[in-house]
Amino acid sequence: MSPYVGRFAPSPTGPLHFGSLVAALASYLEARSHQGKWLVRMEDLDSAREMPGAADSILKTLDTFGFEWDEAVLYQSQRHEYYASALAQLANTGLAYPCACSRKEISDSATQGIDGLIYPGTCRHGAPCGKEAKALRIKVDDTDIQFEDAIQGNISQNMAKQIGDFVLKRADGFYAYQLAVVVDDAAQHITHIVRGADLLDSTSRQIYLQKRLGFPTPNYAHVPIAANAQGEKLSKQTLAHDINEKTPVDALFLALKFLGQYPPHQLQQTNLKHLWEWAIFHWDLVKIPQQRLMISSD
Incomplete structure (x- = not known):
């Protein structure tokens, strides 16, 4: 085969x-x-x-x-169950974290990225006191991801500057497409x-x-x-x-x-x-x- x-x-x-x-x-x-x-x-x-x-x-x-x-x-x-397992793996390594921010809170303090708003990292080190965290995000670092697309050519994106910490599980309980x-x-x-x-x-x-x-x-x-x-x-x-x-x-x-x-x-x-x-x-x-x-x- x-x-x-x-x-x-x-x-x-x-x-x-x-x-x-x-x-x-x-x-x-x-x-x-x-x-x-x-x-x-x-x-x-x-x-x-x-x-x-x-x-x-x-x-x-x-x-x-x-x-x-x-x-x-x-x-x-x-x-x-498979998405939950992958999410647990990321959480166990300290990469996935809970987020309590509303869309409005994010839009009020975020900048525009290459594909939507860049999350400002409000909950990276813990949700604000008294707020319930529902969504789960992954920490990204200041690194460039590059790949050669067979049609569109060389593509490069900086995860921190252009994407930001993105959602893995939404506040409504649905697993995110990316995961x-x-x-x-x-x-x-x-x-x-x-x-x-x-x-x-x-x-x-x-x-x-x-x-x-x-x-x-x-x-x-x-x-x-x-x-x-x-x-x-x-x-x-x-x-x-x-x-x-x-x-x-x-x-x-x-x-x-x-x-x-x-x-x-x-x-x-x-x-x-x-x-x-x-x-x-x-x-x-x-x-x-x-x-x-x-x-x-x-």
């Missing part, structure tokens, strides 16, 4: 839309072009954001479009992560956690985000259209074009089998535009 293991990890907040299809297609073709495994993970940690039936709908659409995953689908909602994704990537032996560039700025936090937990760091490649004419990422919030399951060839053809693969026009008139054969054989990660966001024609 090839050592390459890739994955697609959607959040079941709604049906599959074009932006999600682009990420799924890129991760799938990169895995198959390396004769590797491709896994599917449902990032259903936040039940408040989850749409009933969305997970099944996403899987049905992937199946209809000809995607084939190599292991049983993993659901984050069923893995709380869960690191634990699951290690558990599934993921070697390569191909996903949307909206997660590019999260990668340094994930590498930081990998190092602290003793996990290997996968290879990363972040494809451009599909956006609407207003420059907004396609999502449920921006009213992105659901994928039409009746025309999978057309949708996949457009996704290939978006990813810079230049499929021949006659491919639109073929069937799914021939389209997949062409796509896997001609797949070239180098052709993907080195951009974080692109307007979609969908």
Whole structure:
């Protein structure tokens, strides 16, 4: 079996839309072009954001479009004990600590970082007297995390100056995405992560956690985000259209074009089998535009 293991990890907040299809297609073709495994993970940690039936709908659409995953689908909602174990490991080494700050308190004293507000460290050495700590954060240090993204190039972030101590478990009791994704990537032996560039700025936090937990760091490649004419990422919030399951060839053809693969026009008139054969054989990660966001024609 090839050592390459890739994955697609959607959040079941709604049906599959074009932006999600682009990420799924890129991760799938990169895995198959390396004769590797491709896994599917449902990032259903936040039940408040989850749409009933969305997970099944996403899987049905992937199946209809000809995607084939190599292991049983993993659901984050069923893995709380593993996140708790990782969190305990970080707490035992003095890295994770309780935080009692409200959002307003943080916004009143924090500065803007590369991906949100930088926590000012109020509770680093203990919560203020009389305040109940509910969230859990991890201490970061003044170090640069660097990695070479296969599409976006060299990325470097200073954890203290640009990120700050970030949340591992939220005040509402939900485990944070950054912790869960690191634990699951290690558990599934993921070697390569191909996903949307909206997660590019999260990668340094994930590498930081990998190092602290003793996990290997996968290879990363972040494809451009599909956006609407207003420059907004396609999502449920921006009213992105659901994928039409009746025309999978057309949708996949457009996704290939978006990813810079230049499929021949006659491919639109073929069937799914021939389209997949062409796509896997001609797949070239180098052709993907080195951009974080692109307007979609969908």
